[in-house]
Amino acid sequence: MPKITIIAGARPNFVKIAPIIKAIEKAKVAGGKIHFRLVHTGQHYDKKMSGSFFKQLGIPEPHVNLEAGGGSQAEQTANIMVRFEKELEENPADVVLVVGDVTSTMACSIVAKKLNTQVVHVEAGIRSSDQRMPEEINRIVTDSITDHFFTTSEIANVNLRKGGVEQERIHFVGNTMIDTLLSNMERFIDPEIKIRGEALQEKQYFVLTLHRPANVDEEEKLKDMMQAIIDGTGDLPVIFPVHPRTAKILQNLGIEHHRLHYVEPLSYLEFNFLVKNAKAVITDSGGITEETTVMGVPCMTLRDNTERPETITMGTNELVGTDPKNLKPYLDKLMSGEWKKGGEIPLWDGKTAERIVEKLLAIY
Template identity: 85%
Template sequence: MPKITIIAGARPNFMKIAPIIKAIEKARFDSAQRPGKDIDFRLVHTGQHYDKKMSGSFFEQLGIPEPHANLEAGGGSQAEQTANIMVRFEKELQENPADVVLVVGDVTSTMACSIVAKKLNTQVVHVEAGIRSGDLTMPEEINRMVTDSISDHFFTTSEIANENLRKAGVEEARIHFVGNTMIDTLLSNIPNLIDPKIRINGEGLKEKGYFVLTLHRPANVDEEEKLKEMMQAIIDGTGDLPVIFPVHPRTAKILQNIGIDHERLHYVEPLSYLEFNYIVKNAKAVITDSGGITEETTVMGVPCMTLRDNTERPETITMGTNELVGTDPKNLSPYLDKLMSGEWKKGGEIPLWDGKTADRIVSILYQLY
């Protein structure tokens, strides 16, 4: 019976591991296909991000069991956080040895726990491996590169990711093109999405009658003048439609300092996963600097504009509904014009983003271990 330690460090990680845990639990009852073989898993939350919305209801909504351990290693600088996670996870893995450590995505916990596992001679598998932005100023890019350089097996979301790994010298037998577990979670939860009951002038949101905006990256929010220009470009280009902005606390403070305000701009508290995807699904379009949201908008067929100069998810542009606008506020106007005139591209299906990724991952884990 292989023992797998599954790592999650921040809220998006839990969206990615939720379907894997469900697939493991489902496979436990599938004794006809795999007699005498089972997977024993231990879920470890590093506590990298404190998130008040990650309560018991969060785990319940997504069907995730409460973590077996919370290392509570959040806070501090990048180096302090990495060190805290490594020290605490080393103790956790020594006390609860595993055959495999499974990491997802590209947060600090992903890299830190991979290093600890390899130094304790434990196999590492990386879910969402091989994605690259080419931007070494992003901490996530460093995390991806380090994790992929020491992983034993790679579960990938796209052929582009496969090619990135091949170029890095990874042999084909260790690359497993399985799809996207984030999309497993999205598709399984679309029937459960929750209307957050946002009111504008006393009325609820009208389907396709508003924009959703998210901003959190330093390139967009740290320079006050640039942020002011970007917000003005968004207000100028969105016609008479409301712009719903669930505000990250860090961004809220900056916006408060600048004094950006408009009757169509509606700041709301950060939303739960089911609430946020409700407003995305029903939006006219999304303007964002997040990577994960570009995947979700593509699957839901919602136009998306990414305020970044690069992306690690190019398939959302070549096959999906996303466009890479850049961080210069002057770039935004033509994209908004195209959208408002009804000329936005439709996008299509992305291979293996079909809700069955976790089943494929667990099937391969059975073969490997």
């Protein structure tokens, strides 16, 4: 019976591991010999990540929370490693399963390997080729010591093969984030945002998310970007679920407009209701580009690179860049009804977690 320790450190991690836990429980009911322990590193404190968050996604409460958040990159990495080492020594596993590219992913992988425990990386092989991003360092380090790689796309497979990984250790399974999206689509919750007393109209508003330092830390650039967004979105409202850190920056800069509406961060089911019914999304997030592609919602990514190029080549996403001047032609194209439709991405079908658990049972 393989004993698997599943690591999650931030909200997107839990969205990715939710279907894996469900698939493990389903396999156990069918007689599969598999056991898991869920470890929350506590990397990110998120007041929305309460018991109701776990309930919404059908995830059991973590077996342990290491409470290793806060501090600099180095301090956080060290705290996670020290606390996870103790956790893994007290609760040995055959496999440590990590997802995505947060600090917890890298830190727990290093600890596992030093304790001679196998590492499985879900969402392995994705690359932005930009080592200024902490996530890119986390991906490279994690993949350099991973035993089995579960990938979301053929592009990721190619990246791994170029890095010398043998084909038999690469398992193209699809995208667990899409499993969660598809299984919850009928359960999305209308956040009931009202503009001057009126409810939002379907496809008659934009959703905006910004959090990356390249976009929010340079004041003049942020001002110019916000102005470009306001100028290019016609007379439609722009709904901005804003992180407290970003909210403070925007407040200090006095960035306001009657069509720009700041709202509190939303729950998973509320945020995706908003996205599904939007005219378009403007974002600097990677994960949102995957969700918009599957929901067929136009998306503009305010970054100079992406680790998810399939959302551009096969999906509804376009890479705009971080220069505010780049945005206008994309918004013009959207407003004139000329945005690309996008198509289906192989194995983004809601069955990824089942393939992962099937493969884990075959390997271990």
